[in-house]
Amino acid sequence: MRLLWAVLQLVLPMPLKRRVGNWFFGWDVHPTAHIGRSMIMVGKLVMGPHSTIGSFNTIRGLEEVVLEEGASIATRNLITGFPPGSDYFAVSPNRRSVLVLRRHSMVTIGHTIDCADRVELGEYSAIAGYRCAILTHSLDLARDRFVAQPVVIGDRSAVMSGCTLLNGTSVPSRAIVSAGSVVTTKLTTELTFYRGNPAEPVRALPERLKYFRRGLVEVASEQ
Structure with missing residues (x-):
């Protein structure tokens, strides 16, 4: 049944796609959310206002996928x-096979994300460019067992093209990881540009950088 539903998603109009997903599969897709011609086979899909999943994505095998408002x-x-x-x-x-995109975060084009454990993007953060790989599991050679650990990207941070993030790693809020870098540890310092294999701090970044202030102008204008 789920395979048939995944195929139907490629051809059904969005209003019908939303109704079927919400009614029969327990999804929670907001009326303003949009799903393109993608194949989605997950336990639960939650999509907030104005969130989007474009076309030609394959999303399968997860317990839950959450896109908050504008993600x-x-x-x-x-x-x-x-x-x-x-x-x-x-x-x-204790692992959880989930993907969480907080408010206005984004995954751009052609990335590979392994959600054996949780992957979470903070508010206004981005997996940018194309062909990044996020890996939440690896082979523990000492025990000859697969292990899984979450990967977390902080608020208003960006991971640029061709980066690899290994299981158990994290990127702090308001940080940039340069294209082609490999993150092998938990990065900890905010307002920092990271680069290399393994990724290491290169220089401090100014707090006034417009990328780090995304959404703040909108909030100010509403008050």
Whole structure:
């Protein structure tokens, strides 16, 4: 049934797609959200106001996908998970195969995201450019077992083209990871430009950088 539903998503108009998903599969898709011609096979999909999933994405095997208000997944992304109880991750019993995009965060074009464990993007953050890889699982060679750990990207941070983020890593709020870098640890210093393999701090960034202030002007104008 779910496979048939995934195929139907490629051809159904958005209003019908939303109704079927909400009624029969327990999704929670806001009337202003939009899903393009993508194949989505997940336990639950939550989409807030004006959130979008573009065309030609494959999103499968996750317990839950959450896009808060204004969050977006552009096009040609491969996002995969492992359902609970998988024998592959017996040594990581507390993992959750979920993807969370906070308000106005974005995944752009042609990225690969492994959601064996949680991947979370903070508000106004971005997996930018194209062909990044986020890996939440790896092979523990000492124990000969697969292990899974979350990957978290902080508010208003950007991971540029061709980066790799390994399991258990994080990017702090208001930080930039340069194109082609490999994140192998938890980066901790805000307002920092990181680069290299492994990614290391290169220089401080000014707080006034417009990217770090996304959304703040909108808030000020409403008050």
